[in-house]
Every structure is written in structure tokens, then in C-alpha cells.
Amino acid sequence: MKDVKILGSGCAKCNLLADAVKAVIAAENINASIEKVEDIQKILTYNVLSLPALVVDGEVRLKGRVPDRAELKDLLTR
Amino acid sequence: MNNAVEICPTTAFGLTEKGVLLVDVREPEEFAEASFDVRNLMLVPFSQFEERYHEIPADRQVIIACHVGERSLMATYFLMNHGYGQVVNMQHGIVRWAEKGFPVKGELKRKSGGCCCGSNSGKHAGNHSSGCC
Numbered sequence: 002m003k004d005v006k007i008l009g010s011g012c013a014k015c016n017l018l019a020d021a022v023k024a025v026i027a028a029e030n031i032n033a034s035i036e037k038v039e040d041i042q043k044i045l046t047y048n049v050l051s052l053p054a055l056v057v058d059g060e061v062r063l064k065g066r067v068p069d070r071a072e073l074k075d076l077l078t079r
Numbered sequence: 080m081n082n083a084v085e086i087c088p089t090t091a092f093g094l095t096e097k098g099v100l101l102v103d104v105r106e107p108e109e110f111a112e113a114s115f116d117v118r119n120l121m122l123v124p125f126s127q128f129e130e131r132y133h134e135i136p137a138d139r140q141v142i143i144a145c146h147v148g149e150r151s152l153m154a155t156y157f158l159m160n161h162g163y164g165q166v167v168n169m170q171h172g173i174v175r176w177a178e179k180g181f182p183v184k185g186e187l188k189r190k191s192g193g194c195c196c197g198s199n200s201g202k203h204a205g206n207h208s209s210g211c212c
Binding site: 010041042044045046048049050051 | 080082125126128129149152153154156157160161
């Protein structure tokens with residue numbers, strides 16, 4: 002099972018990424034746990050300032066933007 | 080990780096008068112509108128902070144500030160994670176600084192905004208070391 006985390010402080014862009022990630026995971030039937038991390042101190046353990054960010058299995062794969070569906074699928078399945 | 084030390088604008092102003100460095104992490108367009116008028120000022124925009132944080136001296140006390148204190152809190156934690164031991168966050172940003180009548184160049188028009196990804200919805204998690212404001 003993939004461990005997917007969305008790092009964001011709760012702003013509109015962060016929520017947009019969270020919704021997009023959930024949609025792709027559901028549509029592609031990806032076996033994954035999803036967690037939204039909003040606590041600044043927890044977010045900064047990943048050394049990321051540009052939010053939102055996507056972390057898959059402990060690796061930061063995206064930061065500072067919301068990608069399109071195809072890119073998101075690639076980021077979640079690679 | 081320890082909580083960040085946070086100070087109010089009044090304390091920050093006193094420190095800048097003693098020569099402590101103030102690092103403004105607002106974006107250039109925000110700075111162009113209004114800026115802190117202090118002796119030792121450095122600009123490291125939040126959008127470039129991950130690439131440029133090493134320009135900030137690690138061997139002296141540093142105050143991090145932004146528009147309302149959200150981005151600067153994140154930047155403070157980021158620096159702490161990178162070994163900066165004398166970094167503090169200025170709460171409430173240049174908005175409260177200007178309200179208090181501390182020196183500003185230009186005119187502060189925007190009273191809100193700015194955060195993690197450009198908005199202001201970050202969550203506070205620091206130590207409030209001063210209640211003077």
C-alpha cells in the first residue's frame with residue numbers, strides 16, 4: 002500500500018491538490034492511504050516551504066503547484 | 080523539533096534598533112509597496128527561500144518577518160531545521176508593525192494576505208515569548 006501525504010496549511014490550493022489526489026486514487030484504483038498534513042512543524046520535517054506538496058512513500062514528489070490529472074497519476078504510480 | 084520563538088513587533092523594533100538583522104520574506108511586489116525601514120534589512124522572498132536561505136547568516140540573531148507573520152513562521156522553522164539557532168519569528172508582520180507606528184518606507188495598502196503558498200492560512204505553532212502586543 003502506498004503512503005500518500007498531502008502537505009498544506011488548509012488554503013484553497015492545498016485543498017485542491019487533496020481533492021485531485023483522492024480523485025485519481027479512486028479512479029485508478031490505487032491501493033493507498035491518504036493523509037492530509039496541516040501542522041507546520043510536521044510539514045517542515047519534509048523541508049518543504051512551497052505548498053501544497055505531495056509526498057509518496059516518504060519522498061517529496063511535487064511542491065508548490067497542483068498538477069493535471071495525468072501528471073498526478075504518474076506521480077502516484079511511479 | 081522545538082517550537083519557534085515568536086516576538087511581537089515592539090520587541091522586534093527594539094532589537095532592530097540594537098542592530099539585529101531583520102529578514103523580510105515577502106515577495107518583491109509587496110516590498111515595492113512598503114518595506115521595513117530599519118538599519119539591517121535583508122530580503123529573501125518566500126518563493127525563493129528554499130534556494131536562498133543560506134544567504135542568511137547563521138552566526139547571528141535574526142528576526143524573520145512577512146506581511147502577517149504566517150510565512151515568516153514557516154521560514155523560521157525551516158531555518159531551525161537547517162541549524163539556525165538564533166532565529167525568531169515576528170508575529171503579525173509588517174501590518175502590525177505599521178499599526179504600531181514603527182518605521183515603514185512607502186505605504187502599506189494590503190492589510191491581509193500572504194501565506195504558505197501565497198495565502199495566509201498557515202497555522203501558528205510557535206512559542207509566544209512576549210505578550211507586549
